[in-house]
Amino acid sequence: MADPRAARNRFSHTHPQTRSVSEGFDPALSVGVVRSPIYPVSTYCFESAEQAAYWFEVALGKTAAPAGARPELIYARLNHPNGEMFEDALRAVEKGARAAAVFSSGMAAITTTVLTLVKPGQTLLYQRPVYGGTDHFFRHMLPEWNVKAVAVPEGGWDDALSTHAAELALVYIETPANPTLHMIDLQNVHEKMKRRGAQKAWLVVDNTFLGPVFQSPLLHGADLSVYSATKFLGGHSDLVAGAVTAKDVELLAKIKATRAFLGAICEPFTAWLLQRSMATLWLRMIKQSKNAVKLIQVLKTHPAVKKVYHPSLFVGEQARVAEKQCNAPGSMIAFELEGGQPAAFRFLNALTLVKLAVSLGGVESLACHPRTTTASEMSEEDLAAGGVTEGLVRLSVGVEYWRDIAADLQRALDAAIAVPTNEGT
Numbered sequence: 001m002a003d004p005r006a007a008r009n010r011f012s013h014t015h016p017q018t019r020s021v022s023e024g025f026d027p028a029l030s031v032g033v034v035r036s037p038i039y040p041v042s043t044y045c046f047e048s049a050e051q052a053a054y055w056f057e058v059a060l061g062k063t064a065a066p067a068g069a070r071p072e073l074i075y076a077r078l079n080h081p082n083g084e085m086f087e088d089a090l091r092a093v094e095k096g097a098r099a100a101a102v103f104s105s106g107m108a109a110i111t112t113t114v115l116t117l118v119k120p121g122q123t124l125l126y127q128r129p130v131y132g133g134t135d136h137f138f139r140h141m142l143p144e145w146n147v148k149a150v151a152v153p154e155g156g157w158d159d160a161l162s163t164h165a166a167e168l169a170l171v172y173i174e175t176p177a178n179p180t181l182h183m184i185d186l187q188n189v190h191e192k193m194k195r196r197g198a199q200k201a202w203l204v205v206d207n208t209f210l211g212p213v214f215q216s217p218l219l220h221g222a223d224l225s226v227y228s229a230t231k232f233l234g235g236h237s238d239l240v241a242g243a244v245t246a247k248d249v250e251l252l253a254k255i256k257a258t259r260a261f262l263g264a265i266c267e268p269f270t271a272w273l274l275q276r277s278m279a280t281l282w283l284r285m286i287k288q289s290k291n292a293v294k295l296i297q298v299l300k301t302h303p304a305v306k307k308v309y310h311p312s313l314f315v316g317e318q319a320r321v322a323e324k325q326c327n328a329p330g331s332m333i334a335f336e337l338e339g340g341q342p343a344a345f346r347f348l349n350a351l352t353l354v355k356l357a358v359s360l361g362g363v364e365s366l367a368c369h370p371r372t373t374t375a376s377e378m379s380e381e382d383l384a385a386g387g388v389t390e391g392l393v394r395l396s397v398g399v400e401y402w403r404d405i406a407a408d409l410q411r412a413l414d415a416a417i418a419v420p421t422n423e424g425t
């Protein structure tokens, strides 16, 4: 039987936008179907008992895989055709990537990566804010495994790297950061790591907010890009998944081995949905980013809004980083309302088109109040350091006609400044 997994790198000469539609699957290998079939299968037949024994040795790292060959399919907790097809498509569009791995969630991708690369007694450095789940894992779970997670203050990389160089295993950066969109110059951190004797530590970047379309961390010194694929990669708010891409095939193979033992791979249907979504990734992200730039004008000029955070508005150092590192500003916006949490809640409760929900990157516009939802477990100190204020609202801009989103925002902002009678008494 023809192996649908043989279809690799057939379009390496084309633009990533083209590869996102065509890479990962060859119709000629599956009865001519234009899109890939789903393989909802848990286990795979071997040609002989000798083959089974051989491929188990390869899977357990006792025997090296034949050069250039893929490990045989064994069992769907290790890998499966739909996972591999999505991985091929993602690897083909992430600049600098030579390998990719799919996971059951963004948190599964992050925790599996960190647990593979950091050992008890070692240290991880990160910069605030990071997504609330990541923050919880770093501050509450890693110390239980005798791993120190140290938050680096703004401008403190030189000191932190010098202090921790000896036991440093990993530097973790989320840029732009959730929810304030604060950006970090990856090349700069990478160079500081080399200068301060921390060149052996891995640089891992959460690229969820800009995705492979607008930012390529592997070209700016990162070893790994991690994703909540639940967001832009999936793009339709209908799945939960994660992904990691790497320059180094062997490094990713180690992470995949941990994935197999933790059981953190996503199942075939989700991988199939992800691969389906890759074909519209460029269309969606470009349209969403253009929508966001138009909506900034509404937010900037409304008296209810104190401050707007979006890369298109950055000045000074943040503008320099955005210009150097990103192709477009993206569709995540944060803004602070005059009147703190009560005003933010009035705004959110008055929205009709934009849905009041956590998560982001889907085709529909979503808004939430990070301080009481996605960032609610952060410490007061981290909230203050990360700029996650009481009046902060996070908006994920969808693909709707922008004037409709603008009208909804305008109405809800008007409601945010109108103090209800029971609050005034």
Ligand SMILES: Cc1ncc(COP(=O)(O)O)c(C=O)c1O
Residues within 6 Å of the ligand: 105, 106, 107, 108, 131, 133, 134, 174, 178, 206, 208, 209, 227, 228, 229, 230, 231, 240, 241, 242, 359
């Ligand atoms: C930047 C970022 N990274 C990671 C995650 C975790 O992803 P998941 O919810 O898919 O586990 C999220 C979730 O919101 C996120 O926003």
